[in-house]
Amino acid sequence: MTDVLIVGAGPTGLTLACDLARRGLAVRIVDKSPGHPRSSRAKGPDPRTLEVLEDLGVVEAVLAAGSAPLPMRKYRDGVPVADADPYAGSAPTPDAPYDRGRLIAQWRLEEILRDRLAGYGMAVETGTEVVGLTDDGTAVTVALADGPDVRARYVVGCDGARSRVRKLLGVPFEGGTAEDQVMVCGDVEIDPGVLDRGLWHQWFDEDGAVMLCPVPGTPTGWWFQASPERDADGRPLAPSADGFRRLFARHTRLPAARLTEATLLSTYRVNVRMVDRYRVGRVLLAGDAAHVHAIAGGLGMNTGIQDAFNLGWKLAQVVRGRAGTDLLDTYEEERLPVAAWTLEFTSERLRATLEAIRKPGGGLDSAITSSAGGPGRDYRWSSLARPGGDGALRSGDRAPDAPCAVAATGEPTRLFRILAGPHLTVLGFGAGTERALRDAAAAHGDAVRAVRVYGAGDPEPGTGAALPDSLHDREGLASAAYGAGRDTVVVIRPDNHVGLVSHTGGFDAVHRYLEVLDGARGPDPTSVAGMVDGTGKG
Template sequence: MTDVLITGSGPTGLTLACDLALRGFAVRVIDRRTEPHHESRGKGLLPASLDVFQRLGVLDTLSTTGITSVVLRKYFDGEHINDTPTDGGLLIGQWQIEAALRDRLAALGVHVEYGSELAGISQDEAGVRAELADGTVIAARYLAGCDGGRSTTRKLLGIPFEGSGQEEPAMVIGDVRAPGLSRDVWHQWFTSEGGGILLCPMPGTDSFQLQASPERDERGESLPPSLESFQRIFDSHARVPGIRLTEATWISAWRVNVRMATRIREGRVFLAGDAAHVQPIAGGLGMNTGIQDAAALGRTLAAALAGPGGEEVLDAYEAERLPVAADVLADTAERYERVVEAVRTPGRGTEVGMSRSVPPAGA
């Protein structure tokens, strides 16, 4: 029987796995995917996450690739308006973060078990039995569901995921190359007609992360994202002749969702990261909140595994993190609305969502 079985090998699951393995506990990590992804996704680490990664021994690796400051270059109706320098964190692609964590975990003797899909959960006072889609059963003392917003773990537990969401995408996103475009700044183009496109140079690569308003048809309905659509959006908003977007290695769409689980512990099973809460992207708090979830859950499980593991010990995680999740949802929703309003004014951009405008609950 393993000490902790972790479902999901994103930043949350891998952070938790490294934390527990470093403490000397037996850990297994399963993922329904067949291999790691290579997508920029969440691309910014905040100081609190850097502190966690320093303790885990991966910060030096990440720092050799990521950059600590970036200039936001704002354009409006095709004209360069101003530049805004920002710092205080680390700009780096999510796939690079996961790769560094996987390498650290491998050095501790643990490897992600890809192609392993969770299908059933049962538990008693002695532990948890996780049944996989292929019929394999894994016994563990505890299970941590770190398997994303569509969490199978959460669904199998029957835990409600309450909140609101939009069916229509608010943004199309992807990773592209843009030969000839300066990689010294994060380009942010907006127009008086509404909408815009952002191209952020990803460190350690020759690609940009693209974020843009969806292209719409004659009926006003959003068109599915594609490289061809990205180019038309770029031509419409950036108005930079001669730049052709190429090699789209990631194409997706993002919808506004503000949801959280009504509870993040069910006996010996816990939820963390997007499995426990999803929120708007403003401020880059999603991945970072998941990393902090993992650090808190690591402390809770270590205390339970090293001691009697009573209810008071196990309840500590939910007592700490559920109020934080609720605050993050409210905060990021407010930040997102601020950004949507700000970009209508020349010279303003995503920087308005980088800090909160109201103190956290209880402060």
């Protein structure tokens, strides 16, 4: 029996597979496509997703293969009328190392994730279609179109908007399709030198639009998006290579023959839909299988990857018997509101963009806001977010980065390097936290990384006295980012969200919290609902 069967090998499924594989689970990932599609649909990871990819150990490859977001040049009637750089003036900060996303073709990102997966001895099983699911309460029997049944403790449907897994579960996909909001898309080749590849070109005319963004890592490849051609009755025509050339010539005023090739042609209609639950027994949903929305803001792939990062550690803890199944309920509790917010936000951004492009100089920069490109949503409402912390940082928030030094050697490092990996992290600020840190390390072993953070005013730690992962916060940036006073303990979840901030001297809450996330002893201590103090009141 396999621990987890993942259905769908796009960015969401691959992220989940990599996360579970590094945690030592027996994982299979299947996809009904006969090969790996060379899809360029998503244009790349946003800042929070780059943090996830850093944790998974692939961000350097992504940065090398991609490019920074490009300035946008807007045209009207073939004439440039405005340039815009939505990220002008932004820069990384000590607590957020990525101030902007990265442009990279989806197929290239998937290649990088598959390479990472191969390092764990795993490969995607292509040409494998799921046609049936039977959950008997202890495992799921998965029927395949061609091959023997598979038994898995859990199944995760990452198989896109037309998800077979979701349909087999009978989970409604409520929402609607805007039939009048249609766009044709594809990958095209354009003769070298015709357009500046340092710009994202956008022609918005009264009778339609064409948008061309260069695909990183290719000499002549471009993402092509356009208003469709229409027949005499106003119905949109199916995309074709000749149609793309006509649209190109009409809006750019360049010769049609300059567009030499068009592939991966598709018609996009705005769908705004989501499920009402992420889990049915031992089967879960993630990514487009659970939510689809307008493309404004570029949040589709990113939301799916962040679904997977939220789910991976929880699923692993439950499968390994280190947490109760209630922990899986927090996946839906945390991610369903994020999906609802994303649908509302992207619909509003689409409306703003459609309004902006009616006037010369309007463009896709209208869809980019700090909310769209920021470090992700918090989970302050979650039952895993414990009371505590009285500053800007609260339980449920994304854990901030900060430059530090390795206490034993003085070597520069960052908090994100300490957080990276399949473990919980406990940060201790102040000498009074050392017992709590040692107790956590002793009780949970490799599952917890206990880190004493020495501040600028603390004495230099002796070589033998410091905990193995001690850090020196010489500039005080870590203490400031975490709002840490003297004797503060911060528990950080494996998905790099703050779980608990404790300023109390005994730190009993830290022990109880860690027991919930790691250290199942039976039904009571493993229950999220049992995350309470001795009075039973939390």
